[in-house]
Amino acid sequence: MNFGDVLAQALPLTILFATPYLFAALGEVFVQRSGVLNLGVEGMMLMGAFTAIYAVSSKGMGADPVVGLLIAAGVGGLMGLAMAFVSVTLQAEQGISGIGFTLFGLGLSSLLFKLLAGGVITAQGFQPIHIPFLSDIPVIGKILFQQNILVYLAFALVPILMWVLNRTKWGLQIRAVGQNPAAADSMGVNVALVRYATVIFGGIMAGIAGASLSIAATPIFQENMTEGRGFIAVALVYFGGWSPFRVMLGALLFSIANNLQIWAQILNVEIAGSTIPPNLLIMVPYILTIAVLVFTRQRKQNEPAALTKPFQRGEN
Amino acid sequence: MKSRLTFSRGDLVVALAPIVAILLALVAGGVLLLMLGADPIQAYGTMIDGAFGSQAALLRTLTRATPLLIIAVGICIAFRAGVINIGAEGQVFVGAITAVSFSLGLGATLPAILLAPLTLLAGFLAGAFWGAIPGYLKARFDVNEILSTVMMNEIAVQLLLYLLSGPLIDPAQVAAGSRIPQSAQIPEASWLARLAPPSQVHVGLFIGLAMAVVVYLLLWRTTIGYRIRAVGQNKNASRYAGISVPRYLMLALVLSGGLAGLAGAVELQGINHRVVEGFAVGYGFSGIVVALFGRLHPLGAIPSAFLFGALLVGADKMQRTMQVPSATVTALQGLIVIFVVSSDIFVRRYNARRTARAVKAAPPPAEVNQPAPEGVV
Amino acid sequence: MTSFYSPTRYQKRLAMTQTTLPSGHKRINHVEMRGITKRFPGVIANDRVDFDVKSGEIHALLGENGAGKSTLMKILYGMYKPDEGDVLLDGEIVTLNSPADALDHNIGMIHQHFMLVPTLTVAENVALGLRKQGLVLDLSAVRERLLKLAQVYGLKVNPDVPIWQLSVGEQQRVEIIKALYHGGALVILDEPTAVLTPQECSELFVTLKEMQTQGHALIFISHKLHEVQELSDRITVMRDGRVIDTTRNDGIERRKLARMMVGRDIVFQPERPPMQVGAISLSVSDLHAKNDQGLPALEGVTLDLRAGEILGLAGVSGNGQRELAEAVAGLRHATSGEVSIGGKTVTRDNVATRLKAGLAYIPEERNRDGIVGSFSVAENAILQNHADYTHGIFLNFSAINKHAATLIRSFNIKTPNAQTPAKNLSGGNVQKLILARELARKPSVLIAAQPTRGVDISATEYIHHVLIEQRSAGVAILLISEDLDEILALSDRVAVIYEGQIVGILDREDADVELLGLMMAGATP
Amino acid sequence: DKPFKVAVVMPSSTTDLAWSQSIYDALVTIQTEMGGEEAMEIAYTENMFDVTAAAQALRDYAEEGYDLVIAHGTQYGTSLFELASDYPDTSFAWGTAEDTGEDEGLTNIFAYQADAEQGGYVNGVMAAMFSETGTIGIVGPVPAGDALLYINGFIQGVNATNPDADVLLAYTGGFGDTAAAAEVAQTQIAAGADVLTGSAQQVVGAIEAVKAVDGFWFGTQSDQSLNWSENVVASQVYDWVPTLEDMIANIQYGELGGTAYTLTLENGGLTFAYGEVEVPDEIKDAAQAAIDSIIAGDIVVRQSLVEEATPEATVAS
Ligand SMILES: Nc1ncnc2c1ncn2[C@@H]1O[C@H](COP(=O)(O)OP(=O)(O)OP(=O)(O)O)[C@@H](O)[C@H]1O
Ligand SMILES: Nc1ncnc2c1ncn2[C@@H]1O[C@H](COP(=O)(O)OP(=O)(O)OP(=O)(O)O)[C@@H](O)[C@H]1O
């Protein structure tokens, strides 16, 4: 197989497996743009992943995938609400409370898995939708137009969220609250409300991200199945300079690097006559992400000046 | 500035708040246990018994607390410099794997008395190197450290697996053909002495306590620490005062990583004597939590590490005796972290009032009146 | 001061008869604060304060740092809840739980520290306050109305530039437009002139007078007595949270006001002994540097500064003063040119080396660049030279505390004790702390940027006194200030900077406000 | 009268459909055979990936007087040896391992392991015949241990049956990342694989991927056809029951250790479970033939591919 064929095969999977990162990271962009750091994404993803598949699975409620999606979003939103209460109202240190939510989500999802599912649980999740005509276009069609609905949703969200962020009242308030909460407050913006909204939204997106793993990308659940994807998503927010568009690029870069290293493994790609040990190939996406940041000019103009700083009226 | 450990009402609040929080978390966790049909009172009974109930139990708690303490002390340095080091996890692995190679490689040649300390040093240096990478990237290219340390963790995991399943694999495993990913056992000379056999508690405990004191002195009594804290609190003012901000950001991550690496070596030389797949998994994150519980103060990390060690040991005991899934324990830990960190607000309020009342009061201990550095979670 | 347009009684009465303002909002005829008490841990910021202002009136609020002025105003703007007392609008008691409430009552406030989002454009900053509007931002509508207001009140603003690109004066204007846009029947101005150049000041005054005649009620806070005298109808003086007195502003002279504020007499014009100029201590030649946005900020600055002289650097803010100071201090990379301190070239040296070479720098943004807020006063007192207060590798605390105690005493810094976090100090005392710290290092060159900005009169008096003292002691002082009175009061020579170049250097005798004003606009003498 | 008390400490969860589940299920089977709770008590600690924690768990069980304490993970070895000398009257079992600690003078440790490569070979034979595309995917965790043995055996089986079959081998770098396993499997499918296999608890993700394209899967460690009967052709099942029963018998007889057990096709420790996929007789026969000749010693399945690699055993790709 030449590289072109490989790429044509790799891209559909790249896009499919980029979606969980994309959902979670897009949510985190909004959270951070409003000045809150949520390191609980991982736990929220896990809860979303389990509740979604439990709702859909015949072992569970046997509901429609859409119901599963909504439940996952709801559960994520609830955890977001809790996170907001802790980090905004109680002004707890955000990183550590986030880690707390990660632990809690990991524990609770595994626990529910044991109690309700008892063992490995699978489901008939979202199936690929072949978009008429478009999906028939050679190569491109398979890459872009034979994906499941969540993939389309994730990528559709990018321009929408960019629009919300840059063109709407909410976006304006979010950006202001993240840059200078005191100023926003003095203009009558309800800082706490805005942050609650974004953190809850971030939770919802994390929940959906989990669902996009458990009832779309691979319709199955195992304990701790996200395996650190939540943290990667947070990292991608920094990679993307808090810009939805660039975060998408980051998710795609990371995802394609990962898929190509799998190809390198199955094709026994050799360097200097010897095959590369798998574990070293598996490092590539992580190294690449850092390297790209080093070699590309970083954009800081969107960096939320108030990130991780709780707001207390009159203390500045 | 001077942190004399004088016990005022403030310290009482500081001490009490987390305890109350833990109790509340346990109440919340009780719901989970009821969900499992387990009697919470009995469950927590076994938990406390498992952690403090007997001398053996206490020693276990200390055993588990040891690596967490060392990591947490390192985390304090980074966070005091305003650097969020999520990378302890990977730094522990790299420290351990380097210590193993060092001890196996030079065990035969080096004089026995030197082997243990030098192995520890090797672990420290390796961790320091692993911390230096994100440190350099931040100082030189302004690469966000959360991103780089998260990535470095994953890289470290793969590095560990690669070395354990290839270059460093136990020859016995190859001979037997079973090829289990684990290193050979390090020479006895590099082991850390056990303090109270059969318990596993070992000299590493004292290393941890020593590190806590050393780092406390470093941060609050030396010029280097002064600069690290200045950089963490106000980068601008530090620059204006002629302090090289990049250098101290870097230094903080190096020391932080070094201590994590040391923790890896200590766990290796004190407990396992070989690195295996699954070695010290999750210690890095626990270390961060311990550090923040200890209010990012090295001395605060001591009780904090003990508490967290007790939590781990007690929770395992609960899992065993009550036969509740291990997940319950993880969830419970999450709850405790959330509740304790939430309780901080009362401490901060108290301290605010107290610093304002400082007119009459004696100088407040640094550990309670220094707020988290800028940009620190 | 340049003269300004003053409305006739007739115009005033005319304005009074209308009930709506040109900004289209309802007028507030009378704002009253009754028996306001506000306690903060450890201080009573306001102690049973009565205060009122009427439509078409400018009421000035005077007081030393920490007197309680801002607190009182923040209460009026809904940022703090008073522990006791009421706020009445046109006789009705109102509860202001948040700035949102204040805005709803057409109260606007321009804060001591600007409340603008640097990354947003002017229009976006204004739009932020619009709560009754649809989801999709209609910035064009905002832009339109904004420009109309700007025209009515004679304010020049460009709605589409992000705030960070604006000079302080322009930002000030944005704040005012913001206030007007969202009502501003009552506009509170908390030290609006602290950061303005004379030109900008007089422009501001014109605007304020205009607003007054239009029937706005205005509260004006300043530490500069002549401004207060020039502008206000009534003056209220506060001290330690209490109101000392409220008087009409009819020919009450400065000394009296000063005595009311401080409780003693104030020397406004320090007498300057004849100078003994020595060798050149600081020499800057053909210095080029870029600003934060990467645009050229210094385009060939050349200066010589001699021991024992004060060289005043006058200029409209944003013409390179800050960049010059930073380039000299080694905080900003010089693209070309030379800097030498005490004859030693330091162009390539880092900050630390230059400090050792005898440089001292009092930064303009004192709280951001001058102190580590969470550090104690004592820790801040050794920020640069902590290496000198050690035995072995350890800091020598007895020495440090002794040092701090000396500074606190000799510069009479008002602080509970040496262990208090520096951020708890009032503006004037932070500045004293920095000054004390810098001078304790016995520098040969001192760069003082806006040394008395936002500092009350007694502290200002003291700081001026100290600068003269240092001059006599042979220190070469570069005084960067936008307050021409200060420049003229202290300087031996005055250099004027315009668009990154020195347009001219005058001897004190040849310099006066008008000439300097012209030069600051770019005219060469 | 008083029940026989068994405790097991395992690295993953009792429901991992793999290594940990295989021992847990075996214990439950024995329990029911022996007559339930009152005949035999089972205590377990799962997800003990932290070896220090595991050591403490093992010591606890020994302390609490369990008759048999099972350390179901090679990584537990170091601490187990310390433990065994502290509790000479307790019987310990350790797997995967073959060292019963006799050199250290320990008499109370049973060691057990599985010759995963044997069943791997058989699976390979069937897979090679099952594949229509002649392309076969292997989803590995980490190139080491039990998984590596199985994979090496599998590859030998494939090559022996269809030398020009394409074997696509890729590792996920972990044991529990189902999504990663799914991505690897989907990639291999995209590359033309129609039959796949793999090891560790993560494979459930891969099997789902196979199911999505109605492909075929060969399992190992525990019977995976239970969940995916239409896709899992056959699973090599670790049947620890005979081994455990023998240990228990020994213990009751007074022999607390010293025996090293190995699951092989010969001793029936390695068995094959078939799902509902119907398997052509010729393939069943070929599998049986392979089993017989492995037992007879006519086929020697090597644990590694590299050492004295013979032509028919090298990876084709
Ligand atoms: N809905 C939209 N329609 C058109 N252009 C948009 C929309 N949303 C964002 N943009 C513009 O597209 C570019 C990318 O937007 P994005 O927010 O991802 O980048 P950014 O780094 O945030 O840039 P900006 O400073 O404009 O926010 C920016 O210039 C942004 O202004
Ligand atoms: N948020 C706060 N918390 C605690 N104390 C405060 C707070 N705000 C103000 N204070 C204290 O209240 C007193 C009055 O402060 P305020 O800012 O009103 O003085 P001011 O007259 O505005 O001084 P300046 O002229 O320096 O602006 C001071 O002692 C100050 O330290």
Ligand SMILES: [Mg+2]
């Ligand atoms: Mg944007």
Ligand SMILES: [Mg+2]
């Ligand atoms: Mg004020």
